Amino acid sequence: MVKKIMVLVLVLLLLMASAAMAAGKEGIYKTVDDMRQQLIQINDYIHDNPELGNQEFKAVEILTRTLEDNGFKVEKGVAGLKTAFVATYINKGGGPAIGFLAEYDALEKLGHGCGHNIIGTAAVGAGIALAKNLGDIPATIIVYGTPAEETTSGKLPMVAAGLFDKLDVALMTHPGDRTTVGAKSLALNLVDFIFEGKASHAAAAPEKGISALDGVMMLFNGIEYLREHVRPDVRIHGIVTDGGAAANIVPERAAARFYIRGADRDYLNTVVERVYNVARGAALATGTKVNIKEIKAYDNKLLVDSLNQLLLENAKEAGATQILPPPESTGSTDFGSVSYRVPAAELGIAFVPVGTPGHSQAYVQAGTSPSGHEAVIVAAKALAGAGYDLIVNPDLLKQVKDEFQAIKSGKAAK
Numbered sequence: 001m002v003k004k005i006m007v008l009v010l011v012l013l014l015l016m017a018s019a020a021m022a023a024g025k026e027g028i029y030k031t032v033d034d035m036r037q038q039l040i041q042i043n044d045y046i047h048d049n050p051e052l053g054n055q056e057f058k059a060v061e062i063l064t065r066t067l068e069d070n071g072f073k074v075e076k077g078v079a080g081l082k083t084a085f086v087a088t089y090i091n092k093g094g095g096p097a098i099g100f101l102a103e104y105d106a107l108e109k110l111g112h113g114c115g116h117n118i119i120g121t122a123a124v125g126a127g128i129a130l131a132k133n134l135g136d137i138p139a140t141i142i143v144y145g146t147p148a149e150e151t152t153s154g155k156l157p158m159v160a161a162g163l164f165d166k167l168d169v170a171l172m173t174h175p176g177d178r179t180t181v182g183a184k185s186l187a188l189n190l191v192d193f194i195f196e197g198k199a200s201h202a203a204a205a206p207e208k209g210i211s212a213l214d215g216v217m218m219l220f221n222g223i224e225y226l227r228e229h230v231r232p233d234v235r236i237h238g239i240v241t242d243g244g245a246a247a248n249i250v251p252e253r254a255a256a257r258f259y260i261r262g263a264d265r266d267y268l269n270t271v272v273e274r275v276y277n278v279a280r281g282a283a284l285a286t287g288t289k290v291n292i293k294e295i296k297a298y299d300n301k302l303l304v305d306s307l308n309q310l311l312l313e314n315a316k317e318a319g320a321t322q323i324l325p326p327p328e329s330t331g332s333t334d335f336g337s338v339s340y341r342v343p344a345a346e347l348g349i350a351f352v353p354v355g356t357p358g359h360s361q362a363y364v365q366a367g368t369s370p371s372g373h374e375a376v377i378v379a380a381k382a383l384a385g386a387g388y389d390l391i392v393n394p395d396l397l398k399q400v401k402d403e404f405q406a407i408k409s410g411k412a413a414k
């Protein structure tokens with residue numbers, strides 16, 4: 001009899017536990033669905049009020065107000081950035097810390113041509129939906145407002161300030177032409193080379209002048225020779241930003257701006273040093289002086305396979321469409337620098353037809369279309385769902401963290 005009762009109690013407990021877990025995920029979906037109109041309003045408001053990097057005051061205001069209304073504690077102006085924020089929700093004393101990264105800056109002249117209105121809104125929706133459906137499970141949910149992705153990068157100073165270090169996992173979404181995970185991103189160094197020479201009359205006294213433009217020309221030529229002897233994933237592309245004042249004056253100042261990119265940070269560092277040597281050589285050869293100014297550097301994205309798969313499963317569960325492998329060709333993102341600090345993954349979410357290029361009018365128009373709205377809802381559910389799985393399943397979280405550590409220590413493929 002006692003044994004029977006004990007078995008019954010055990011069965012009951014198990015049923016309750018599984019019901020609670022189901023309520024967790026289903027509860028998350030229900031919260032997002034209940035918030036649908038509000039999330040769409042936020043998305044459209046950010047979209048229709050495009051703000052450039054470090055000036056996203058309207059976006060920050062509406063996103064942080066929504067988080068505060070839902071019990072998050074918001075800190076604005078973090079890492080010395082006026083439009084960055086950290087919003088924290090601590091459940092039952094806190095536990096595994098899951099971060100969702102919001103972006104919300106627009107592009108000059110184009111507006112929201114990169115879908116960052118969707119990124120910001122989905123991150124806030126995910127954070128709230130997860131926070132509201134934790135029940136008695138201890139956890140910490142943090143939504144990060146990361147400004148100026150298109151320009152100066154908000155994430156770099158936030159990484160430097162250690163703001164992501166408290167996380168167990170960092171997640172974000174980016175809309176595009178497919179639903180995908182595991183998209184690579186290249187490590188990047190953005191560098192200005194400023195050459196200094198001596199002005200002189202280009203016809204009457206060229207022998208008294210030193211052409212800064214010659215330095216720039218030698219830099220471009222040297223880089224062309226270097227190009228053949230680097231790994232095929234390396235990309236070096238530049239423009240002349242100052243070619244002198246007039247054709248009849250020997251240019252005393254000339255400058256070039258280069259993006260130097262590669263699949264792997266360690267290797268790219270060696271390429272960057274070689275490019276700098278080309279610049280120094282160009283200066284020596286032309287008698288000019290060169291000032292090498294590093295503008296910013298991103299790391300490549302470290303791809304944690306177990307985390308990417310979890311995100312994809314959750315996207316499928318949440319009803320994502322246009323699921324495809326990631327594109328081969330890629331650019332760079334400051335999220336890469338986050339991925340060097342904590343296990344991180346990005347869900348590409350479909351909102352335009354396959355093959356539609358980014359930073360385009362098509363992206364602008366899709367931002368408030370039914371497919372844009374659906375992307376917000378599905379991404380919010382998928383991000384929150386993945387966060388929930390990591391919180392309730394310590395083995396899964398450990399697997400993700402172990403894989404991340406192995407990649408970082410060079411024991412696994414990057």
Ligand SMILES: [Zn+2]
Pocket residue numbers: 114115116149174
């Ligand atoms: Zn973008």
